[in-house]
Amino acid sequence: MRRSRLAVYVSSLLLAIGTALTGAATAQASQLAATGGYVALGDSYSSGVGAGSYIAASGDCKRSTKAYPALWAAANSPSSFDFTACSGARTSEVLAGQLAPLNATTALVSISVGGNDAGFADVMTTCVLQSDSSCLSRIDTARAYVDSTLPGRLDSVYSAIRSKAPGARVVVLGYPHFYQLGTSCLGLSETKRKAINGAADHLDTAIAKRAANHGFTFADVRTTFTGHEICSGSSWLHSVNWLNIGDSYHPTAAGQSGGYLPVLNSAA
Structure with missing residues (x-):
């Protein structure tokens, strides 16, 4: 006993x-x-398109004070904060215009990139305006690009980040599912919705693999967005916004604070 x-x-x-x-x-x-310093790189999902409250000086990059990088910086007070993420950025734009703030004192880097390289905007335009078969064909083309070309482009970005910020923790954030399936919802067919979600999975898998190969942390937002996709009744993503088309299929302010910020908090 x-x-x-x-x-x-x-x-x-x-x-x-x-x-x-x-x-x-x-x-x-x-x-x-x-x-240390925090540098936020990437595309519109990192700059905060769709969240509003854009910083005037950021111009067409549409950096928002409600985007997850700005929210993290406000809560954690890093020694410096450089916000270079920009709407529409591809891997080439990140390499050409976003990496200057990185240095040996950078402690944290966050980045989301790859969706624009894979033709995100054209995929969604095709799926909204054209038939199921046209949508699926365009997605197949995007998936082929993700398999053949995107890994090398991600490698170039990730290698440049590590070279310029050798001691930084690098968090690579993915993309959410856009749609909740199996629900009654106006707009795209279930076939299109399922294919778009599958394309997001395919992209996230490729990004996660390249991030891991560079010793970076992949932050998966699909879990935090579960229950908040389009058609859920509590969406953290804009559907097609005909008044402000650029907001379409981007996170709302709630998506930035409830979907993206928690995964960065966990990974940082």
Whole structure:
């Protein structure tokens, strides 16, 4: 009996120590990120298109004070914050115009990129305006690009980031599912919705693999957006917005704070 009680006590003690160490490690990681500089790179999902409250000086890049990078910086007070993400950016634009703030003191880098390279805007335009078969064909073309060309382009971006910021923790954020399936919803057919979600999965898988190969952390937002896709009744994504077409299929302010920010918090 005494041995049994002792075993239970020791087991409980080890569990408590392990939990404390895990919590300390997480806190230490956040503290390290906050003590150095933070640089936010990427495309419209990082700049905050669709969230409103755009910074006037950012012009067509549409950087929002409600985008997850700005929210993280406000909450964690890094020693410096450089927000170079830009609407419409492809991997080539990231390489050409976004990496200047990176240096040896950069502690955290976040980035979302790859959707525009794969033809995101054209895919959605085709699927909204044309037939199921045209939509599926355009998605097949995008998937082929993701398989053949995108990995090399991501490698170029990720290698440049690591070269310029050798000590930084790099968090690569993916893209959400756009649609909740199996619901009654006006707009695109179920066939199109399913194919678009599948394309997002295909893109995220490719991005996650390249990120892992560079030792970066992939932050999956599909989990946080679950239940908040278009057709869910509580969407964190704009559907087609004919008054402001650029907002279409981008996260709302709630999508930035509820969908993207939590995964960055966990990964940073």
